[in-house]
Amino acid sequence: MPSDNKKKRAHSAREKPSQYGSDIDLENYNYSTSKPNDLESLDELSEQDRILTQEVGFDPSQERVSATFMQFDNESFLADVLIQQEGLEVMPTDQALQKYDWLHDYLWNAVQVDTDKYTARSELENYSGYFIRATAGSKIKMPVQSCLIMKKNQSVQNVHNIVIAEEGSELHIITGCATPSNVEQSLHLGVSEFYVKKKARLTFTMVHRWSEMTDVRPRSATIVEENGTFISSYAILSPLKSIQTFPKVRLVEPGAKADLYSVVYGSKKSKYDIGGLLSLEAPNSSGKVISRSIATDECEIIARGDLIGLSGETRGRLECDGLLVSNTAVIRAVPMLAARAEGSELSHEATVGKVGAEQLSYLMSRGLNEEEATSLIIRGFVKLKVPDLPPALQKSIDDAIKMSMEGSM
Amino acid sequence: MNDDILLETRDLRVEVNGVPILGGIDLTFKIGQVYAVLGPNASGKSTLAKTIMGLPEYKVTGGDILFNSKSILGESITDRARMGIAYAFQTPPRISGVKLDDFICRVCPDYQCSDDSETFMGETCACKQILYDDFERLGIRNLANRDLNDGFSGGELKRSELFQVLSMRPKVMFLDEPDSGLDYDSLKIVGKELKAIREKHEVTLVIISHHRYVLEFLEVDKVYILQHGKLVYIGDMSDIPVLEEKGYERFLAEMTG
Numbered sequence: 001m002p003s004d005n006k007k008k009r010a011h012s013a014r015e016k017p018s019q020y021g022s023d024i025d026l027e028n029y030n031y032s033t034s035k036p037n038d039l040e041s042l043d044e045l046s047e048q049d050r051i052l053t054q055e056v057g058f059d060p061s062q063e064r065v066s067a068t069f070m071q072f073d074n075e076s077f078l079a080d081v082l083i084q085q086e087g088l089e090v091m092p093t094d095q096a097l098q099k100y101d102w103l104h105d106y107l108w109n110a111v112q113v114d115t116d117k118y119t120a121r122s123e124l125e126n127y128s129g130y131f132i133r134a135t136a137g138s139k140i141k142m143p144v145q146s147c148l149i150m151k152k153n154q155s156v157q158n159v160h161n162i163v164i165a166e167e168g169s170e171l172h173i174i175t176g177c178a179t180p181s182n183v184e185q186s187l188h189l190g191v192s193e194f195y196v197k198k199k200a201r202l203t204f205t206m207v208h209r210w211s212e213m214t215d216v217r218p219r220s221a222t223i224v225e226e227n228g229t230f231i232s233s234y235a236i237l238s239p240l241k242s243i244q245t246f247p248k249v250r251l252v253e254p255g256a257k258a259d260l261y262s263v264v265y266g267s268k269k270s271k272y273d274i275g276g277l278l279s280l281e282a283p284n285s286s287g288k289v290i291s292r293s294i295a296t297d298e299c300e301i302i303a304r305g306d307l308i309g310l311s312g313e314t315r316g317r318l319e320c321d322g323l324l325v326s327n328t329a330v331i332r333a334v335p336m337l338a339a340r341a342e343g344s345e346l347s348h349e350a351t352v353g354k355v356g357a358e359q360l361s362y363l364m365s366r367g368l369n370e371e372e373a374t375s376l377i378i379r380g381f382v383k384l385k386v387p388d389l390p391p392a393l394q395k396s397i398d399d400a401i402k403m404s405m406e407g408s409m
Numbered sequence: 410m411n412d413d414i415l416l417e418t419r420d421l422r423v424e425v426n427g428v429p430i431l432g433g434i435d436l437t438f439k440i441g442q443v444y445a446v447l448g449p450n451a452s453g454k455s456t457l458a459k460t461i462m463g464l465p466e467y468k469v470t471g472g473d474i475l476f477n478s479k480s481i482l483g484e485s486i487t488d489r490a491r492m493g494i495a496y497a498f499q500t501p502p503r504i505s506g507v508k509l510d511d512f513i514c515r516v517c518p519d520y521q522c523s524d525d526s527e528t529f530m531g532e533t534c535a536c537k538q539i540l541y542d543d544f545e546r547l548g549i550r551n552l553a554n555r556d557l558n559d560g561f562s563g564g565e566l567k568r569s570e571l572f573q574v575l576s577m578r579p580k581v582m583f584l585d586e587p588d589s590g591l592d593y594d595s596l597k598i599v600g601k602e603l604k605a606i607r608e609k610h611e612v613t614l615v616i617i618s619h620h621r622y623v624l625e626f627l628e629v630d631k632v633y634i635l636q637h638g639k640l641v642y643i644g645d646m647s648d649i650p651v652l653e654e655k656g657y658e659r660f661l662a663e664m665t666g
Contacts, residue, residue: 356502361464361465362501364486365462365463365464365486365495365496365498366512366516367487376507376512377507380556
């Protein structure tokens with residue numbers, strides 16, 4: 001699609017509200033007008049920023065990673081591939097688009113530019129973000145880490161990420177997005193497009209930690225080809241103003257597979273509307289959408305899952321489980337199944353419940369106090385069997401729960 | 410003389426959901442002794458143990474529970490557990506995502522990880538090997554990596570409960586039907602374990618049962634029989650064969666006139 005056509009479509013969708021989530025007035029924010037600067041090295045990070053990045057699973061020492069990408073607001077960057085990694089490319093999206101003509105075919109291909117006003121706006125303003133590619137056959141064993149930090153008030157962080165795992169490659173990405181808690185009113189628009197080619201394997205782990213005044217509208221989609229595998233795990237552990245996201249994964253060729261996991265730890269008056277859609281479009285494609293939500297304080301969580309079977313010989317599984325830890329919080333689980341072909345097997349399970357009194361008594365009779373017992377039940381509840389979940393992320397989830405328990409009880 | 414009384418109930422009255430279950434019970438449990446609390450179904454045996462443990466559904470409407478001569482009615486379950494009261498559940502609830510071995514490392518002082526508490530849910534800890542050897546003794550090594558009480562068989566639940574309760578090094582332990590659902594081999598394992606405890610004379614053991622299987626493996630110092638929420642008979646080991654022969658109804662009719 002020529003780029004002026006994209007702009008045209010974006011313009012046409014400027015006012016188009018999102019299918020889900022509360023509406024945001026996009027005129028209330030400042031958009032970046034300047035070109036971003038380079039960040040020399042991670043040594044320039046302040047101690048405060050260093051801690052913030054670690055909370056979303058980032059490792060500033062870069063010990064166990066193959067590459068690092070870091071971005072502050074829309075302003076400064078670091079993209080660093082550790083030298084010994086052949087077949088791995090990490091760079092800001094705009095640079096990559098200049099370098100590779102063919103990349104324009106991937107821009108707004110998985111995600112449609114006229115999906116809603118957020119995708120439209122993202123295209124119409126200056127954007128940054130990362131381009132990550134594993135070339136055909138490269139097995140990048142160590143994860144690529146990325147961290148997007150938003151620190152300015154009244155502003156928008158607008159990123160457009162493109163990830164390509166070429167044929168037969170293996171790529172792991174851990175990405176964190178964070179805002180220091182003192183940031184007032186801000187908006188994160190994040191478009192992410194993932195392409196998993198034949199027999200490639202991509203794992204993508206994302207942790208979010210926002211401030212209570214941040215609205216977040218990520219828009220992401222993935223296309224998985226023959227015998228490719230996409231595994232996504234997402235965790236949001238902080239309060240925020242609102243988030244609405246509904247990533248879509250299309251399994252377009254035989255044998256394609258995708259698992260989407262999410263953990264939402266809701267607190268304060270935050271509103272979370274988080275889902276996942278799996279479109280099974282070729283024989284022998286299969287996948288799972290699994291979510292665990294914990295609602296504390298006065299938060300509101302909507303957990304959506306959508307399976308669409310467009311081909312026979314497909315299998316999809318949906319699990320939406322919620323745990324209420326407060327009388328003033330709400331969890332709504334919305335499972336959706338649509339089979340449009342004979343031989344598409346789709347199933348779901350959705351449960352929403354409170355921490356069981358019997359479980360509490362039982363654990364307390366083993367010497368745990370009420371707070372410890374509740375925390376253990378919650379930790380057990382979110383203990384998903386996620387393949388390749390980095391220990392740092394598991395620890396981050398555990399810590400968030402622990403901190404929140406200490407704060408609220 | 411009263412020095413060796415560990416736990417006693419005085420005119421203990423308990424109701425559950427507004428229904429009276431115990432109608433004034435006086436019992437004493439001495440240090441290092443073994444007790445069998447017997448009685449027909451619905452006599453209040455389990456209620457007695459659960460009330461002493463402090464489970465919230467069991468409401469004390471009168472009387473008192475004294476532990477080391479002090480009332481514990483105001484203490485939480487946690488406090489009671491920490492002061493040395495343990496209760497092996499008859500049907501313990503499933504706790505998803507919490508592995509049996511991690512859990513035991515978490516709650517039992519003997520197996521407490523030397524690693525800091527932050528990582529107790531992590532991959533491995535050095536103390537696990539000792540734990541696994543002990544699991545082997547009770548035949549539950551296969552459960553180590555399973556979620557707590559998730560899909561355990563009847564016999565596995567009993568042995569896992571016994572293991573947990575023992576590891577807490579309690580002063581008094583209530584075993585709620587430790588022999589129900591056990592095959593003969595499991596029964597032997599449990600019986601042997603209980604006998605070993607008895608021989609140390611450190612822990613007061615209270616076995617709640619309505620039959621005598623496990624009692625064949627260890628000597629009981631005292632037998633309490635409850636009926637309709639009241640203590641109706643105090644006896645000893647020698648009563649058990651007679652009881653078995655006659656059944657509760659005839660036995661109690663003859664003994665209590």
